[in-house]
Amino acid sequence: xxxxxxxxxxxxxxxxxxxxxxxxxxxxxxxxxxxxxxxxxxxxxxxxxxxxxxxxxxxxxxxxxxxxxxxxxxxxxxxxxxxxxxxxxxxxxxxxxxxxxxxxxxxxxxxxxxxxxxxxxxxxxxxxxxxxxxxxxxxxxxxxxxxxxxxxxxxxxxxxxxxxxxxxxxxxxxxxxxxxxxxxxxxxxxxxxxxxxxxxxxxxxxxxxxxxxxxxxxxxxxxxxxxxxxxxxxxxxxxxxxxxxxxxxxxxxxxxxxxxxxxxxxxxxxxxxxx
Ligand code: HPA
Numbered sequence: 001x002x003x004x005x006x007x008x009x010x011x012x013x014x015x016x017x018x019x020x021x022x023x024x025x026x027x028x029x030x031x032x033x034x035x036x037x038x039x040x041x042x043x044x045x046x047x048x049x050x051x052x053x054x055x056x057x058x059x060x061x062x063x064x065x066x067x068x069x070x071x072x073x074x075x076x077x078x079x080x081x082x083x084x085x086x087x088x089x090x091x092x093x094x095x096x097x098x099x100x101x102x103x104x105x106x107x108x109x110x111x112x113x114x115x116x117x118x119x120x121x122x123x124x125x126x127x128x129x130x131x132x133x134x135x136x137x138x139x140x141x142x143x144x145x146x147x148x149x150x151x152x153x154x155x156x157x158x159x160x161x162x163x164x165x166x167x168x169x170x171x172x173x174x175x176x177x178x179x180x181x182x183x184x185x186x187x188x189x190x191x192x193x194x195x196x197x198x199x200x201x202x203x204x205x206x207x208x209x210x211x212x213x214x215x216x217x218x219x220x221x222x223x224x225x226x227x228x229x230x231x232x233x234x235x236x237x238x239x240x241x242x243x244x245x246x247x248x249x250x251x252x253x254x255x256x257x258x259x260x261x262x263x264x265x266x267x268x269x270x271x272x273x274x275x
Contacts, residue, residue, distance in 0.1 A: 132185065
């Protein structure tokens with residue numbers, strides 16, 4: 001007999017709870033490409049390799065190590081995903097978003113997501129940090145397609161405030177206080193693994209996008225479906241458009257993400273203190 005998705009989520013959460021012990025964090029963090037350094041600022045109490053977690057997919061891409069980390073950041077208990085599952089790796093949407101379901105089952109109420117993204121907004125510079133104010137889902141599939149479990153969320157969830165206005169305002173307040181440059185923008189989520197053609201960057205800009213990347217949107221849809229508050233940020237690692245001739249590469253993306261790390265760390269820590 002086919003095991004229900006609800007049982008699979010519950011079993012995985014139970015495994016993690018037993019392994020970690022103690023009270024579960026109410027804040028989850030997904031660390032994107034090149035942003036894994038934030039982990040070095042977490043006072044780690046437990047680490048679980050994805051490989052050892054029942055029902056978890058295994059991460060394969062270079063620069064994504066694949067661990068679930070429990071600890072304290074800015075005085076707040078957190079669970080962080082070091083490495084995420086991308087649609088372009090071949091995982092289906094249920095696999096890509098499975099860890100978010102598990103976090104919810106553990107008691108996570110607020111999800112912080114980060115990624116590396118290409119900038120289309122002409123104001124943006126490489127190394128900028130962009131708060132995601134909204135997204136455009138251009139993945140060919142919605143993670144909620146198929147049977148809806150009412151226990152997990154509504155059949156037709158609203159996405160009106162997919163990114164919490166309160167958390168965006170808080171980040172702005174921190175940026176103003178600490179005097180660092182913080183951009184706002186709409187994230188376009190697409191499958192990859194190709195970077196965009198100049199015409200595609202242009203197209204994404206025209207339809208309302210400020211940055212484009214290959215992740216985040218599926219996880220944010222599922223987080224909203226399950227009633228979580230979401231805060232998202234992108235590091236602008238390359239720029240694209242019809243007059244831009246620089247060729248993006250994975251190495252360059254990782255390097256550029258690293259330059260933004262001090263701002264990300266400062267912002268994330270401070271967010272944790274004040275959330
Ligand atoms: N396009 C898509 N995904 C990305 C990019 C980009 O330019 N940069 C980093 N991730």
